[in-house]
Amino acid sequence: MNHLPLIIKREYLTKVKNKSFIVMTFLSPIIMIALIAVVAYLSQLNNDKxxxxxxxxxxxxxxxxxxxxxxxxxxxxxxxxxxxxxxxxxxxxxxxxxxxxxxxxxxxxxxxxxxxxxxxxxxxxxxxxxxxxxxxxxxxxxxxxxxxxxxxxASNTSIDIAQESFDGQKSSKIDNIVKLAFGGIAGYLLFMFIIIYGNMIMRSVIEEKTSRIIEVIISSVKPIQLMMGKIIGTSLAGVTQFAIWVILGGLLMIIVSSIFGIDLTQASAPQQELMNQAMQAEGAQAMAENLFTAISNLPIINLVIAFIFFFIGGYLLYSSLYAAIGAAVDNETDTQQFMLPILMPLILAVYVGVFTVIEDPHGTVSTVFSFIPFTSPVVMLMRIPFGVPLWQQGLSLLLLIGTFIFAVWFAAKIYRVGILMYGKKPTYKELFKWLKY
CATH class of the missing domain: 3.40.190.10 (Periplasmic binding protein-like II)
Incomplete structure (x- = not known):
């Protein structure tokens, strides 16, 4: 019998009804907006001095x-x-x-x-x-x-080199900034989502394992169903929490700006005088036109679809590994030896995206890392705004899905043995043995 929907529902309701989850869901945006408001207020005071x-x-x-x-x-x-x-x-x-x-x-x-x-x-x-x-x-x-x-x-001459593709598509220097901004935001969201909710999955497995509840659950549910249920249920809870953060954060920003008269943009632009001079030097109208052109040149539909698939694929891949780690250990202290191999590809992906993609989005380094499943969710999302052939996107996604399927099989093997192992800190050699059981 397929118990996956029941497990997903149980995991989702368990997470969203948890007191700490509820408190942090509503308290986090309040704290964040309060910090931004304080920084903006202090910056405003400094600029008005x-x-x-x-x-x-x-x-x-x-x-x-x-x-x-x-x-x-x-x-x-x-x-x-x-x-x-x-x-x-x-x-x-x-x-x-x-x-x-x-x-x-x-x-x-x-x-x-x-x-x-x-x-x-x-x-x-x-x-x-x-x-x-x-x-x-x-x-x-x-x-x-x-x-x-x-x-x-009369000798002062301002040059703004017009950019245009061989196909006649116009662009500007600000295009790269807009493209990098989208890729950076997408990569950062994926990175934070994996860290926050991957750890939540791992802690959930450890908690059920140490409380021996898992012994009762496993008697009627296959380990792979239990693991997938935890991953999907926790993901849905994370999406719910994130949606509340966005809505509540937006409302709080409007309220703080209107009631207290604090310009929250001051927090991100403390050097207003330099910014104003730059705007005057370049021409505000020309800059606005270039910005509009840059946004209109983005492949919006492609970006949205790719973001959804790579975001989901990347999160599921890493979440399965987090669940396997939770099943292999008895407490969070023992997880440290297994965390570095998971975090290193993510950190590497961010560095490659920031320092390589912006300079040469179609170079060998950027292209190779956009196909490696452990780095492709971040690097490919940062490459797509610069124009990536659909066959490359499709191949990268297929490799990501294939690696996810293998990771689920790998994690399920460890999960099946590890959830019933107590009082022993496993080594990499023992984890390899578990794959043969």
Missing amino acids: ERTISILDETGYFKDVFQNTENTIYTKLNGLSLEDAIALVKEKEDYGLLYVSAVDSLEAFADNVKFYSEESPSLTIMSNLERKIEKHLRDMKLQKDGVTFAQIE
């Missing part, structure tokens, strides 16, 4: 270079010595003092510009000051060589 920078320019070259902004005020100091200027800045509690000492020539400026402050200055502030000084000195040197300001302005 008004800074006063005093400027002591003994050369007189930079009197019109530094203009006040929304959060930065520049105060010019004249007729003061460096010591008096520092004392005045300390007394006024200004952010810092930019000192430009007298020089004999423009070439000597490199070692004659200093910034004095009570504490280490912001990297953004220093970069902004350096950029303004460098631009002004460059213009001054060109003018000294007989180049007029109008000629300098």
